[in-house]
Amino acid sequence: MPKKEVHFGKCAVCGVEGRLTFEHLPPEAAFNKGSMRFSDINHYFERGRLAGQLAHPSEMRHRTSRRGAGRFTLCQRCNNDTGAWYVRHYVEWSYQGMEFRLAGGSSLALPFRIFPGAVAKQIVCMFASACGAGMFEANPSLRKYVLDRDAIGFDPKLRLFCFMTDPRSSKTRQSGITGMLSLGGPSHTFAEISFPPFGYILAIDSEPPSKGLTDITFFSHNHWRAYREMHLKMPMREIHTYFPGDFRTGAEWREALDRPGP
Template structure:
């Protein structure tokens, strides 16, 4: 029996069309295996249980997704265009990071220095932005992203509004979180969305306060290149742990356990 078509609003072009499954992150970047998807309700229930560490979801049922992480976000046309324009360069970029990680496997490190040759920054950047539009309905309230991402050569990007940070993914929890608003002491409200899976994580900050300095390395500069620009790049990427559901929280398990104990003692 053929699968019933899924009709909905494409998260890029905004038209009501037949939607196709899109891997987030792309299938070619280590997203081709079954995963267990947890709902926000399941995660909150688990985190709120004082008897379990906030990273232990072994007893949480969730939903098994055989084809990898992703969903029916884009119409076939948008999925095909962005897949052809951006995914090959993004995949190349991620596999360079993976290869560098294999060289230091079993070693302790806080950051990874990588030399890259022949990469196209704009395609990489646009693929990452496409992923964030996938997991956030309505292009994060910014219709200009539609023209930016569906015109492969466009460099008309709001760099004053968006700041993209990258890190080496580590820890027990993979995160794929839509926009969250958090309070940072001494700074105020922080608005961000995060995608963090092996081997790299990305945090997109929206209207970031100048006083706030996120962890990770900022790669917003990738948006300034032209589509055909091919460069050599030397970059130092910090390794950050994801052990809890909330975006931007890179505490180690020990730091989280200490915070929990301190809360109990008070």
């Protein structure tokens, strides 16, 4: 019988040192179960540096998880509490989103019937796991927002954006805090979680890395038990690489791979 994994560290939500539990990212019931392959983007960059050009994605080193996407990031108490408070509302939101996604989306605003406050709290909790304990330490308003069920809103320099992952996407991805510089344009600081049916950008004192994403920061202005019926426009974005903020189509990515190096 295989040994049970034991992980110790700082809880990404409360910040207390101790034994960590596995946090599904997104929640297991939100289409996140079964075997999945993961890759380390740092290895990809190293292969590309040695080759003098972009390495092909097929050359990336992968590992397999049989329990879905996630990490050992939360203490038992935070895992249980946030799961009991917010997850079922997030799952309902995801199921509605998946129905619209499979139907091909729409240029019209889509009708959602959700608890937006609870959805936002779960998304912020997911970013805690994606970014690590330092995220809430640097942004204490997020810690209060997640741990205090009745808390509404967080630091205005932080904004949540949402989109639907295009069914033609070939990847999912999670990134911690990322800085993106554009020659002659604005810089971006953000984290990303993209997993069907939705993708999320947490923008930090900057605009998101793609125009036209739906700003759902206002979800956080609702009490977690407040039910709302709302219409939201949800742009589609394709995910084909492990690079945060990269929304190139499959054709654009293949063209970049075929382009000769310097």
